[in-house]
Amino acid sequence: MDLAVRREIVDDLTELFQILPDDVRRALEACETTEDLIEIVLDLGRPPEARFEGHYVLLRDDPVTAEELEAVIARVGSFGPDNRAGIERTLHRISGIRNREGYIVGITCRVGRAVFGTIDIIRDVLETGQNILLLGRPGVGKTTLLREVARVAADEFQKRVIVVDTSNEIAGDGDVPHPAIGRARRMQVPKGVRQADVMIEAVENHMPEVIVIDEIGTSDEAYAARTIAERGVQLVGTAHGNTLENLVLNPALSDLVGGVQVVTLGDEEARKRGSQKSVLERKAPPTFDVVVEIQERDQVAIHHRVADTVDALLRGVEPVPEVRRRGEGGTIEVVQDAAWPDEEPESRGHGAAGRAGVPVRRGHGRPFRIFPYAVSRQRLENAIRDARAPVEITKFLQEADMVLTVKGQYRKMPKRLREAEARGLPIHVVRSNTQAQFQAFIETLRTKTTDDRW
Numbered sequence: 001m002d003l004a005v006r007r008e009i010v011d012d013l014t015e016l017f018q019i020l021p022d023d024v025r026r027a028l029e030a031c032e033t034t035e036d037l038i039e040i041v042l043d044l045g046r047p048p049e050a051r052f053e054g055h056y057v058l059l060r061d062d063p064v065t066a067e068e069l070e071a072v073i074a075r076v077g078s079f080g081p082d083n084r085a086g087i088e089r090t091l092h093r094i095s096g097i098r099n100r101e102g103y104i105v106g107i108t109c110r111v112g113r114a115v116f117g118t119i120d121i122i123r124d125v126l127e128t129g130q131n132i133l134l135l136g137r138p139g140v141g142k143t144t145l146l147r148e149v150a151r152v153a154a155d156e157f158q159k160r161v162i163v164v165d166t167s168n169e170i171a172g173d174g175d176v177p178h179p180a181i182g183r184a185r186r187m188q189v190p191k192g193v194r195q196a197d198v199m200i201e202a203v204e205n206h207m208p209e210v211i212v213i214d215e216i217g218t219s220d221e222a223y224a225a226r227t228i229a230e231r232g233v234q235l236v237g238t239a240h241g242n243t244l245e246n247l248v249l250n251p252a253l254s255d256l257v258g259g260v261q262v263v264t265l266g267d268e269e270a271r272k273r274g275s276q277k278s279v280l281e282r283k284a285p286p287t288f289d290v291v292v293e294i295q296e297r298d299q300v301a302i303h304h305r306v307a308d309t310v311d312a313l314l315r316g317v318e319p320v321p322e323v324r325r326r327g328e329g330g331t332i333e334v335v336q337d338a339a340w341p342d343e344e345p346e347s348r349g350h351g352a353a354g355r356a357g358v359p360v361r362r363g364h365g366r367p368f369r370i371f372p373y374a375v376s377r378q379r380l381e382n383a384i385r386d387a388r389a390p391v392e393i394t395k396f397l398q399e400a401d402m403v404l405t406v407k408g409q410y411r412k413m414p415k416r417l418r419e420a421e422a423r424g425l426p427i428h429v430v431r432s433n434t435q436a437q438f439q440a441f442i443e444t445l446r447t448k449t450t451d452d453r454w
Contacts, residue, residue, distance in 0.1 A: 008116040009035070010180065012090045016040075016109060019075040019087065019094075021068045024048050027059040038139060040109040043097075044069060072107055079104070082192055086173025091147075091180065093169055112169065114180030115141075119148040121300055121324055121332055125290055126153065131235040133256060133287075135242060136294030142238040143169050143214055145294065149236050150212045151182035159234075162187060162208040166195045170214050184212070196224040203228050213237035219252045226255060226287045235288065244291045244303055248313055257291065257310050259283035280314045282307065298326035304338055316415040320374045320406075320433075337433045339376045339406075367392040368445070371400035371425075373416055374409045376433045383438035389445070403427045404441065 013034055017025045020040065028034065028050060036053040044066060048059040076085045076094050085094045091112025096104040118141070125132060126149060134142045147170050154161040161184035163170050163177075168188065171177035177186040185206070189198045195213075199221065202211055211228055213221075216239045229235050239256060241247045247257055254260050261283040286306045293301040301321040303309045309319045323336035367390045372380055377393060384391045394400050403420045410417065410429045420427055428444070430437040 010114040010116070011111060012087075012092070013037070013111065015087050015090050016092045016111065019072055020109070021048075021071065024059050031057065037111050039111060041106070042069060042072065042109070043106040069104060069107060073104060082167065084167055086168050088174035089172055089176055089178060091169070091172045091178055093167070112172070113144060114147060114178065115144050116148065116151075116180075117330070118145055119152050120330075121298075121326055122292055122302065123152070125292070125302065125304075126236070127157070128290075129234050130289035131229050131287060132237075132289070133247075133291045134236075134238045134294060135244065135247065135291060136238075137242050140294045141297050142294055146170060146212055146214055146236065146238055147180050150184040150210075151180060153210045153212075153234075153236075154184040155182035159209040160207065161185065161210045161212060162202045162206055163212045164189065164195065164199050164202055164214075166192055166215060170212065196220040199224040199228060203231055203233055208233055210234045210236065215240070216253065216256065219255070222253050222255045222287070229287045237288075243293055244306070244309060244319065245313055247291075248310055255284070256287045257306055258286040260314065282310050282314065286310065293321070295323075299335075300324050302338070318374065318409070318412070318414050320409075337376055339374050339433055369394040369399055369401050371395075371397050371403045371420070373403055373405040373420075375404055375406055375430070375438075379433065379435050380404070380438050383435060383442050386439070387442045389442050391442070391445070397423065397425075400425060402445075405429060406433060407431050 011034075017028055020028070020042075024040075024042075028040070031037075031050065038051050038053060040059075041049045041051060042064045045063045047061055048064055050057045050059055073079075073096075076087065079085045079094075079096050083096045083098065085096070086092060087094070091114060093110040093112060095108045095110065097106030097108075099105045119126065122132070122145075132149075134145060136142050150161050150163050150170065153159045163181055163184050163186045165171050165186050166189040171181045171186040177184075187198055187202050187206075189195050196218070199211065199213060202208060211233055213225070213235070214237065216222060216225055216237050225235060225237065239247060239253055241250060241253070244257065248254055248260060259282065260280055263279055263281045265277050265279060267277070289306060291303040291306050291309075293303070295301055301323050303319060303321045309321075312319055320336070320339040322334060322338040324332060325335050326332050369392050370380070371394055380393065384393075397403075397416070397420060400420075403417065403425050405417060405427060407429050410427065417427060428441060430441055
């Protein structure tokens, strides 16, 4: 993928600055740039701060007074049960910190921006109609991306889109939604605990083709998401968690990716797998087909096959997602291809420790067998076929004559590679998942294996 993308940013900062004390507003307007302004913090008895990406600026030396906080609250209006308020028809969020008596003693003014064009890094995934879950740390841009998903699906794909807006962060405060969501419709949630009910109501009453949800955070909401997906409605949402692995380990939200259950195997099956009798397995098909981890504002990791990835995680295999990055000028490039290692469930072998580069041995009367770990199986098969090499790819570690992996995985030495060393298997390391690397590996294998069929 090599696509130049034009991005347009709408931040409505003038409306946000209007609610602040006059000298604080003037200090902000005097800043060299506000493009990377994240939030403005007003804490009682402390100087006001402007927080930018990677640094902060004190806006004056004098501390914030109770009168100034009251003036800001009067301009904003009442705070809800979640201690949040907003500025009508903007995307900014105003949050309060209360003392024990319930009085507000601190205010966080978080800047909300509509970034048109940011969706292009995952646009092809959205076009497939699959259910997409966005993950990432707070402030990395999940809601911004979700807002653009709603606009593109409604305006460009001409779909019926409903936004379930629990905290009014996606479409802004007030009854009229912000233009950033395009022709998508917005349903507000009176209380956070009712989000699951509003999700179901949206499907039953308004016939959407796409539902957009921010912050799926409870088991009830996870169940509602599964119900929506089973009705054939495309679901795009965010959840609490940085990575897919975090989500699998979260009891309340693991159902979003299929859930986890303990399965007791029979003696014969456990012996066949080489595992304990009690193992973890995925309980059901995932609600979301694709998981996008937003690693940085301009970099995402995409798990295209969530079911296979979760199965691999439960076997102790570290997934290798596709990683995309937006470079200077808006060019989007794939910096890492996805790879799904074909492996057997956990096994327990013993033997002398092996090392990368050890000469290989073959069993007589059968092809040389390679166990690929976190490498592209398709490209490896192509290299074997092009070289007409007497080599097979095996799913089972105990059948392998060698393990093939990439440099990054060998440095981490995950569980499966440690097990290969314990079995005495040689581990060959390639720098990256490229066809050229696999072809060079096959040529290296020729020099290390004595066989008249090469």
